[in-house]
Amino acid sequence: MTAPFAVVTPGSALPGATAPATPKNLPHTGGEPNPSAEALRARFGGAVERVDVVWGETTVYVQGNRVLEIVRWLHDDPTQQYDYLSDVTAVEQRDLDQPLEVVWHLRSLPFRRFLRLKVRIPKGGRLEVDSVWPVYKGADWLEREAYDMFGINLRGHPDLRRILMWESFKEGYPLRKDFPLRGRFSRSEQLRQALDQDPEARYSMEELSVADAFADLPPDMRERLATGEKTGE
Amino acid sequence: MGLSRHPSLADTQTLPARATAERQVVSYDPKSQEGWVTTRLDFLVNWGRANSLWPMPFGTACCAIEFMATAASHYDLARFGMERMSFSPRQADVLICAGRVPFKLAPIIRRIWQQMPQPKWCISMGACASSGGMFDNYAVVQGIDTIIPVDVYVPGCPPRPEGLLYGIRMLQEKVKNERGADKRVRDEMEPDPNSKLYIPPDMIDELSEPFGNSVHQTRSAP
Numbered sequence: 001m002t003a004p005f006a007v008v009t010p011g012s013a014l015p016g017a018t019a020p021a022t023p024k025n026l027p028h029t030g031g032e033p034n035p036s037a038e039a040l041r042a043r044f045g046g047a048v049e050r051v052d053v054v055w056g057e058t059t060v061y062v063q064g065n066r067v068l069e070i071v072r073w074l075h076d077d078p079t080q081q082y083d084y085l086s087d088v089t090a091v092e093q094r095d096l097d098q099p100l101e102v103v104w105h106l107r108s109l110p111f112r113r114f115l116r117l118k119v120r121i122p123k124g125g126r127l128e129v130d131s132v133w134p135v136y137k138g139a140d141w142l143e144r145e146a147y148d149m150f151g152i153n154l155r156g157h158p159d160l161r162r163i164l165m166w167e168s169f170k171e172g173y174p175l176r177k178d179f180p181l182r183g184r185f186s187r188s189e190q191l192r193q194a195l196d197q198d199p200e201a202r203y204s205m206e207e208l209s210v211a212d213a214f215a216d217l218p219p220d221m222r223e224r225l226a227t228g229e230k231t232g233e
Numbered sequence: 234m235g236l237s238r239h240p241s242l243a244d245t246q247t248l249p250a251r252a253t254a255e256r257q258v259v260s261y262d263p264k265s266q267e268g269w270v271t272t273r274l275d276f277l278v279n280w281g282r283a284n285s286l287w288p289m290p291f292g293t294a295c296c297a298i299e300f301m302a303t304a305a306s307h308y309d310l311a312r313f314g315m316e317r318m319s320f321s322p323r324q325a326d327v328l329i330c331a332g333r334v335p336f337k338l339a340p341i342i343r344r345i346w347q348q349m350p351q352p353k354w355c356i357s358m359g360a361c362a363s364s365g366g367m368f369d370n371y372a373v374v375q376g377i378d379t380i381i382p383v384d385v386y387v388p389g390c391p392p393r394p395e396g397l398l399y400g401i402r403m404l405q406e407k408v409k410n411e412r413g414a415d416k417r418v419r420d421e422m423e424p425d426p427n428s429k430l431y432i433p434p435d436m437i438d439e440l441s442e443p444f445g446n447s448v449h450q451t452r453s454a455p
Contacts, residue, residue: 183371188434194336
């Protein structure tokens with residue numbers, strides 16, 4: 001069995017690495033951008049729409065159809081080494097005409113860098129963007145949450161379905177601005193629908209295979225699962 | 234030797250003289266073979282039940298922290314016969330729901346309640362379990378009494394351990410005063426849709442508009 005992970009020393013790619021220091025006296029805007037932003041401009045040119053620096057954190061707005069390519073390069077390139085995906089989420093502005101933003105928070109442990117990628121998706125059409133699951137397997141649940149809460153369809157995600165709300169939740173996407181706080185249905189209807197859920201719904205075999213956990217299960221459990229037995233009982 | 238009746242059963246309000254008489258100490262020599270005691274069967278059963286309630290902790294939020302504090306040595310839930318936490322509903326007597334219950338958990342808590350054997354009781358601990366509390370939103374059940382019957386509501390956000398202990402003592406009082414002959418206590422009644430008194434849930438919603446009540450609240454959106 002090969003080593004499941006490689007040990008990464010934070011800051012190992014920095015020359016004369018010292019302990020990280022908290023930056024002080026950061027300007028609100030216009031601070032020094034993350035060097036990766038310039039590298040992205042040089043490599044992808046027009047795909048980079050805008051670079052913002054707010055409180056020392058760099059946000060790069062990129063074109064929606066290039067995002068998987070860009071993330072893959074940031075992950076694989078030895079001069080970038082963004083080896084950790086912190087979060088995938090979305091932002092809807094209070095101005096409802098503004099496009100919806102999908103946000104990726106990337107962190108490079110060897111370089112001690114933090115980069116925020118954003119894609120603006122205009123409303124009115126299908127909200128769709130590439131999944132980064134082929135690069136970061138940890139994006140699985142994060143993207144399911146973005147789908148569950150904002151209704152963003154992540155192309156190429158292996159198992160895109162609700163994660164926080166139950167699967168038969170019919171009221172829409174709760175974190176969208178047009179979603180009423182108490183939901184769309186009456187309390188009794190909400191309770192009726194909630195009680196109609198199947199408490200037996202558990203991890204499917206597909207889910208276990210996707211997580212690559214199936215092969216690591218004990219042999220007897222693998223046999224029982226292969227015969228169609230439900231897990232967790 | 235003689236007839237002994239438990240003092241708590243005497244109605245001191247209406248029969249003070251008799252109660253005073255019954256509070257007299259009955260002397261009993263343990264070495265003698267002649268001592269005997271008689272009591273009501275359901276008093277004895279209830280006494281046993283009330284002092285050995287096994288709780289099924291259903292802790293979902295910060296109330297569960299207070300519940301753990303109640304069970305720990307300082308407040309010591311074991312003093313009231315709740316020594317054993319039952320993490321299986323099949324061996325539990327009282328469901329203590331500590332914390333908010335989202336709609337996704339609604340069928341789970343109902344199933345746990347159905348899995349508990351009779352006799353069973355339920356304590357709703359804290360504002361969220363009792364009424365949804367501050368979580369008046371799309372995701373949280375507005376009081377677990379919309380799913381399962383509740384015997385004791387403990388207010389607070391979260392309640393202090395003293396509050397929970399008070400609620401448990403109240404439940405013990407309730408258990409001690411149950412009558413075995415009273416079938417209504419243990420029978421689970423489903424609402425009868427053919428009854429003239431039956432109001433369907435959507436009608437309750439309509440009637441409570443626009444005022445709302447603790448369970449069916451008014452819509453906040455068009």
